[in-house]
Amino acid sequence: MRESARTRTPKSEHTRALILETALGLFREHGYDGTTMRAIAQAAGVSVGNAYYYFESKEHLIQGFYGRMTEEHRAVAIEALRGVDDLAERIRIVLGTWLDIAEPYHAFAGKFFRVAADPGSPLSPFSAESKQSRETAIEMHRLVLAGSNLRYDTEIERLMPELLWMHHLAIVFYWVHDQSPRAEKSRRLAGRTSVAVARIVRICKYKVVRPLVREADSLLREFLITEPDQGSPTAPERDQEPEPTSPERPPDQR
Amino acid sequence: MRESARTRTPKSEHTRALILETALGLFREHGYDGTTMRAIAQAAGVSVGNAYYYFESKEHLIQGFYGRMTEEHRAVAIEALRGVDDLAERIRIVLGTWLDIAEPYHAFAGKFFRVAADPGSPLSPFSAESKQSRETAIEMHRLVLAGSNLRYDTEIERLMPELLWMHHLAIVFYWVHDQSPRAEKSRRLAGRTSVAVARIVRICKYKVVRPLVREADSLLREFLITEPDQGSPTAPERDQEPEPTSPERPPDQR
DNA sequence: GTCTATAGCCCGATAGAC
């Protein structure tokens, strides 16, 4: 049922990539809804059935897109971060490069986002299927911190990468709704919040906010951190886990 | 083409309500995808065409649901708030009553949320069509504040209702992903964040965080408040801007 | 303005042959 992410033959790799590229091109040109699977198949020179052989559904094409973009962003961002050690600026760079790369898909991003928001969807940023992309993204934020000259509070140290990732998600959320010309508003917002985030990190040292920081830390650990073993709010992830406690998810999912 | 929200004849009101109730019942029973428009029409004893006469699309049924629930929640919450003046508790009550009311639709909430997340959708909490529900909700949070015994900082006073509303949205977001038995995790989270929010409000008085507060205020005003002034409840929306630079917004929206 | 009935388009998805 679930074909493992990489099937080895180079032929199939090629076909898969071909279908994905074709689809993304058409999405950019005619939008997501405006592009039919038939059109994708035809443009790629394959049959509809074959397209479905590689991508379980039209939405899974989006996941392919997401994965590809995460990889590309990682490479570009790491390059752009070289030599910069101010935390705020580093954060801004990561966001800025993301906005650059995502720009061509802005119009289509709404549909992407919609699908990603469905907790049952494999495209949810919290889903098991997105794990790879998610971890790539979080890992990159770890680098953002590691390369900065800022001493941050150790209490939230472990959570910082996740927090920065969520900051990223928040900007993405804003961007999806942003209709300003070159997404200028999103860029300015990213610049401002980057500074604010860095400032918050700095402020955590002060005593007045200590209890708040501690509470935040506790909250995040209890409700957000999904990794330890089982329960993300989202889904059971490990394949070996045989349908844990809630067999009740009704027939909505596919 | 757009029939304004209330057509007065009681007959049509009744039919509309009938269709909506029937649909929600079926959604609860078979899920959103598992319920066809044909089935809804049949169960309600109307024709498919008639269902579409009242609801532009299947998704618009969700909007009807959202509006109805907002109304119901308002009534229940206001009642439950009576005599309580601790801010944290008041916030918790609003969230708790919402979770109570929403509970039966939890399984179907994923689909609801998914649609709502599409910025182009009339169902987006930020859309013109959702304005009524949105303002009802924000207005209620104004009451939450007004009835509390807490003196909050005047600088962010005007923004507080919106902020509380966003806090609410955040909890809803968590809830949608929450698979714990009676949404217990969401409830506990709501309780904890309510206290945290009240604490943040209180902390705003301290000098260390002054610059941060000012920055937050400025950020929110610039990037969040979308309605300059033009909004009367009946106002035309001013939604999609002319798009001088990129005439390419493709045919995705409806 | 409200409603029925039905035939049909379109497109995502699937079955099953090769």
Add this chain to the structure above:
DNA sequence: GTCTATCGGGCTATAGAC
């Protein structure tokens, strides 16, 4: 792995009744 044929369901169209 790849195809063609077909299905299911959202949505539309039409034509007419009250």
